[in-house]
Amino acid sequence: MFTPHSDYDVEVMLKSIGIEKLEDLFKEIPERFRFPGLNLPPRMTEMEASDELESIAASNGTTKDMLSFLGAGAYDHYIPAAVDMLLRRGEFYTAYTPYQPEISQGTLQAIFEYQSLICTLTGMDVSNASHYDGATAAAEAVILAWHHFRGKRGKVLVSRAVNPQYRQVIRTYMQATDNLTIAGDDAETGLDPNLDKFIAQIDNNTALVLVQYPDFFGRIVDYRPLIEAAHAQGALVAVAVNPTALGILTPPGEIGADIVVGEGQPLGIPLSFGGPYLGLFAVKEPLLRKIAGRIVGETVDVEGQLAYVLTLTAREQHIRRDKATSNICSNQGLMTLASAIYLTLLGKEGFRKLSNLCYQKAHYAAGEVSEVPGFSLAFPDQPFYHEFVVRAEQPVDEVLEHLRGHDILGGYDLGEDYPELKGCLLMAVTEKINKADIDYLKGALSEVDHD
Amino acid sequence: MLFPKDLKYQKTDEWVKVENGIATIGISDYAQDSLSDIVYVEFAVDPGDSVEAGANLATIESVKAAAEVLFPVSGTVLEINEGLADKPEILNSDPYGAAWLVKVKVADETELAGLLDSEAYEAYCQER
Amino acid sequence: MTEPTVFQLSSPGRHGFDVPASDVPDFTLPESFVRQDLPLPEMSELDVVRHFTHLSQKNYAIDLGFYPLGSCTMKYNPKINEVTSRLSGFANTHPLQPLDTVQGNLYLMYTLQEWLKEISGFAGVTLMPAAGAHGELTGMLIIQKYHKDRGDIKRKRILIPDSAHGTNPASSAMIGMEIVPLSSDARGNVDLEALKALCDENLAGLMLTNPNTLGLFDEHVEQVIQLVHAAGGLVYGDGANLNALLGIVRPGDLGFDVMHFNLHKTFSTPHGGGGPGSGPVAVCQKLVDFLPDPVISVVEAGTEEVAPLYGYAHPAKSIGRVKTYHGHFGMLVRAFTYIAMHGTDGLRDIAEKAVLNANYMMHRLKSTYTLSYDRTCMHEFVLEGVWKDLPGIHALDIAKRLMDYKFHPPTNYFPLIVHEALMIEPTETESLDTLDAFCDALLKIAEEARTQPELLHDAPHNTPVRRCDELKAAKDLVLCCYPLEELQK
Numbered sequence A: 001m002f003t004p005h006s007d008y009d010v011e012v013m014l015k016s017i018g019i020e021k022l023e024d025l026f027k028e029i030p031e032r033f034r035f036p037g038l039n040l041p042p043r044m045t046e047m048e049a050s051d052e053l054e055s056i057a058a059s060n061g062t063t064k065d066m067l068s069f070l071g072a073g074a075y076d077h078y079i080p081a082a083v084d085m086l087l088r089r090g091e092f093y094t095a096y097t098p099y100q101p102e103i104s105q106g107t108l109q110a111i112f113e114y115q116s117l118i119c120t121l122t123g124m125d126v127s128n129a130s131h132y133d134g135a136t137a138a139a140e141a142v143i144l145a146w147h148h149f150r151g152k153r154g155k156v157l158v159s160r161a162v163n164p165q166y167r168q169v170i171r172t173y174m175q176a177t178d179n180l181t182i183a184g185d186d187a188e189t190g191l192d193p194n195l196d197k198f199i200a201q202i203d204n205n206t207a208l209v210l211v212q213y214p215d216f217f218g219r220i221v222d223y224r225p226l227i228e229a230a231h232a233q234g235a236l237v238a239v240a241v242n243p244t245a246l247g248i249l250t251p252p253g254e255i256g257a258d259i260v261v262g263e264g265q266p267l268g269i270p271l272s273f274g275g276p277y278l279g280l281f282a283v284k285e286p287l288l289r290k291i292a293g294r295i296v297g298e299t300v301d302v303e304g305q306l307a308y309v310l311t312l313t314a315r316e317q318h319i320r321r322d323k324a325t326s327n328i329c330s331n332q333g334l335m336t337l338a339s340a341i342y343l344t345l346l347g348k349e350g351f352r353k354l355s356n357l358c359y360q361k362a363h364y365a366a367g368e369v370s371e372v373p374g375f376s377l378a379f380p381d382q383p384f385y386h387e388f389v390v391r392a393e394q395p396v397d398e399v400l401e402h403l404r405g406h407d408i409l410g411g412y413d414l415g416e417d418y419p420e421l422k423g424c425l426l427m428a429v430t431e432k433i434n435k436a437d438i439d440y441l442k443g444a445l446s447e448v449d450h451d
Numbered sequence B: 001m002l003f004p005k006d007l008k009y010q011k012t013d014e015w016v017k018v019e020n021g022i023a024t025i026g027i028s029d030y031a032q033d034s035l036s037d038i039v040y041v042e043f044a045v046d047p048g049d050s051v052e053a054g055a056n057l058a059t060i061e062s063v064k065a066a067a068e069v070l071f072p073v074s075g076t077v078l079e080i081n082e083g084l085a086d087k088p089e090i091l092n093s094d095p096y097g098a099a100w101l102v103k104v105k106v107a108d109e110t111e112l113a114g115l116l117d118s119e120a121y122e123a124y125c126q127e128r
Numbered sequence C: 001m002t003e004p005t006v007f008q009l010s011s012p013g014r015h016g017f018d019v020p021a022s023d024v025p026d027f028t029l030p031e032s033f034v035r036q037d038l039p040l041p042e043m044s045e046l047d048v049v050r051h052f053t054h055l056s057q058k059n060y061a062i063d064l065g066f067y068p069l070g071s072c073t074m075k076y077n078p079k080i081n082e083v084t085s086r087l088s089g090f091a092n093t094h095p096l097q098p099l100d101t102v103q104g105n106l107y108l109m110y111t112l113q114e115w116l117k118e119i120s121g122f123a124g125v126t127l128m129p130a131a132g133a134h135g136e137l138t139g140m141l142i143i144q145k146y147h148k149d150r151g152d153i154k155r156k157r158i159l160i161p162d163s164a165h166g167t168n169p170a171s172s173a174m175i176g177m178e179i180v181p182l183s184s185d186a187r188g189n190v191d192l193e194a195l196k197a198l199c200d201e202n203l204a205g206l207m208l209t210n211p212n213t214l215g216l217f218d219e220h221v222e223q224v225i226q227l228v229h230a231a232g233g234l235v236y237g238d239g240a241n242l243n244a245l246l247g248i249v250r251p252g253d254l255g256f257d258v259m260h261f262n263l264h265k266t267f268s269t270p271h272g273g274g275g276p277g278s279g280p281v282a283v284c285q286k287l288v289d290f291l292p293d294p295v296i297s298v299v300e301a302g303t304e305e306v307a308p309l310y311g312y313a314h315p316a317k318s319i320g321r322v323k324t325y326h327g328h329f330g331m332l333v334r335a336f337t338y339i340a341m342h343g344t345d346g347l348r349d350i351a352e353k354a355v356l357n358a359n360y361m362m363h364r365l366k367s368t369y370t371l372s373y374d375r376t377c378m379h380e381f382v383l384e385g386v387w388k389d390l391p392g393i394h395a396l397d398i399a400k401r402l403m404d405y406k407f408h409p410p411t412n413y414f415p416l417i418v419h420e421a422l423m424i425e426p427t428e429t430e431s432l433d434t435l436d437a438f439c440d441a442l443l444k445i446a447e448e449a450r451t452q453p454e455l456l457h458d459a460p461h462n463t464p465v466r467r468c469d470e471l472k473a474a475k476d477l478v479l480c481c482y483p484l485e486e487l488q489k
Helices: A007-017 A022-026 A046-058 A081-087 A105-122 A134-148 A164-174 A224-232 A243-247 A285-290 A317-323 A333-371 A396-404 A435-446 B029-035 B109-114 B118-126 C045-056 C079-084 C103-120 C132-149 C167-174 C192-198 C221-230 C239-244 C285-290 C329-365 C395-404 C432-451 C453-457 C470-475
Strands: A155-158 A181-183 A206-213 A236-241 A259-263 A279-283 A295-300 A306-311 A375-377 A387-392 A424-428 B014-019 B022-027 B038-043 B056-062 B066-070 B075-080 B102-106 C124-126 C157-161 C178-182 C203-209 C234-238 C258-260 C281-283 C295-300 C309-313 C381-384 C421-424
Touching (some): A007 C329, A022 C329, A046 C329, A081 A333, A081 C045, A105 A243, A105 A279, A105 A295, A105 A306, A105 A333, A134 A155, A134 A259, A134 A279, A134 A285, A155 A164, A206 A224, A224 A236, A236 A243, A243 A333, A306 C470, A317 B066, A317 C167, A333 A375, A333 A424, A333 A435, A333 C045, A396 A424, A396 A435, B014 B109, B029 B066, B038 C470, B102 B109, C079 C329, C103 C124, C103 C281, C103 C309, C103 C329, C124 C285, C132 C203, C132 C234, C132 C239, C132 C258, C132 C281, C132 C285, C157 C167, C167 C178, C167 C203, C203 C221, C221 C234, C395 C421, C395 C432, C395 C453
Parallel strands (some): A155 A181, A155 A206, A206 A236, A236 A259, C157 C178, C234 C258
Antiparallel strands (some): A259 A279, A295 A306, A375 A387, A387 A424, B014 B022, B038 B056, B056 B066, B075 B102, C124 C281, C258 C281, C295 C309
């Protein structure tokens, strides 16, 4: 397929090596296992493969042919044409990790700009060059805190209003760390946005407190009292963000967060059934040496010309090996470029406007939906960003089924993750949704049968 | 390469000087030379900690490498050299003087017998 | 020519992408949450496009030239992959959509799982891990939980060959395992005597890369695996070097218990300047229950008229979730396309040509450069970038000089067990002309090392920037563009 060798080439090469046939290269393979015939479909040409993949793709229903209010950690935003056009440049996407800075200045400067843009957005001092996604970034924050206190503080508090998948991933990562308890996200501590019961659990054995902003339910919470309480006990605070919200909301860096993590997918990255996405990770200066993952720094070359290089590499796995605090090697490379282009294209005014537009449309939708008999807002008095929780009298699966009949993906059923929110639906609204779409949703909901 | 005679050494490249039951510990000239330009020191202990010989004292990072510094003796940490935080490069320029790492109250002076003297350590460095 | 940063190119009031006007009434955000200042750059769309296009022109890439990077498998990234992964039917699906709306995606993932099982000889596969290192973490968690589940909690020791990639010990250390290095013998195999001495009731497992980072297939691989199994341990296979084995031998058949794949190496998904990768993990039958939750499965068997219904299964003793959603779906589509286009014969052809290319180069170079191990290599080989009689020349100098010849250097200073290592992996997509040109360059450089060493010491000369001051980068940390307000002064 992509092997260019002619028969003549192979002949020349075999002769140069001094062997008779290709099979002779594999004499060290145990004979009885050598050359297994693999049971795979016959090979296809590019044309046939293209047909096949198109057919598979066409069998899906998408956010293009259905009106979607699905959020819960991944959001359907418009991606400007210039983003993908630039990403398709072979110089970017077929490039390797920039270990040889002399021939990787494009990648390195793009990452440096990405780091700077994330710092600007989050109000933090230093960003790394990305983690895999929001959940693994959150897990790395927990690891950072654990090592920061050298294992002397054994508790990490995670709010129940943090994305359930993030909390699962944190527990997977930390399952082998004895002497560490992950707590605070039980039903008893609950979902109260004033956080009293949660804050009461912060003590001098707490290494890290993790909250989400806006939280998993779209609610905007004032974390200043929590941050104060945590710092009074010497604990670190990590805030998991939705970057779009930071266009209009006070960034966590300005209210005292020590670490910011988050999911960068909304910044110019397609939904793509869950990946590849972008793990944001930024810290305040005192924690800079503890950060995992690659970091790009500025320097000069031998002629005094400005240049960018990977720096602080002594922290990483290829040097520290078993003493590295993280094993991360590949990160999300091209996705950082996508988000840097996106943020630059939208710019100061555009990003603020976009962020605001999501806020406005979500509030209109929440108002309209709550006017429909049988539907109410679960947290009516809580400010929210672009997601909100709707309580339905009818079982949620029936509501969703009904909406499907109108080609609407109504949202995320919260009942499985949150028994206390059985009967509730999480709906997200982005700039792609029109007033007409929301009115259409309202019409469809009004038809839901209430006995 | 310098191997001051009044110090004791470990094969892991630390030096120790004991006076009145207090051990001052640092890294040798050989160590700083192998690491090359040192950019950061991260201490693994705080004053007041009890430590065992062989435990991790600090991690020293250079541009291309990182190395663990290990306690040659057991005892209680009295002081760590905070000055190194701003000027880690003095580990390269003055490893036996201004760039001492920690002072430890020695628990058991008999542990010192297992350490190398200047000649033995120098010989060891030459065959590496 | 330095390209300014986006912050330096910014000018107040400049205007890029147009956001549509609001078509809904106004709602006010509570004052206490309102962001005061958002100093993002302000540029026109044209200026943004020019800026990033300029940046791209400073990069080396596979589309421009040869990357003989050992253990990276920098093969051609087929353009068709970029088309199929972007199909609207894939790109516009939300990960939480109802099952019946994403049967295409689930079919693709299930089929890819089955193909990877077949290629590697294993019983179960997860597509969730985001990269090779992530796959290693997943695989090691599986091994750890397997022992714990059997009450065998004493087993904390992981043996790792001294030639291993740094992610191997890092992944094991992350989960609290005790790492014991394992030495190699004179022929580059695992030292059997050393291994025997470490096989006891504390052994959790061995992490083995085969072929290893020297490009050598372990001549005793079956015995190595049997020794570990006999002691009650499990064997993890680092699949970074799978390119040499496609259709040649299956790690599962050799006895490996778990392995990870690097789709961005073996299966042609692009490196993207450092990612995204994808690191699926395959396991033998007894480890299937420990896979991350969820895996893609058939929830309702198909009939002659009706296709199977695909959905999510929850392994009974799962280690848990290792990332959000299902994995790097966009990369899975690319790998699926690639495997579909190759089939059995095509995959074997990849391995044969990859190994042929490496051996050809090795033979052309071995009389000028010291070959650490004079054996048939697999898809890569290691040379020493030093000559005893030229003490001033190091592998780094050779690597930098290669850039003047318009080649990306091979991997240097890895594996750690070879002095001044240069690890070369051509891959199967390079033609004889390219291989010859690279070998010619290396031979010329060997000559230059003798006659004009300053050419090596000062290299590279013709690249966008020259050798960089990495000490300054580490000491005078500048990790962020200056704040906009400062720039505007």
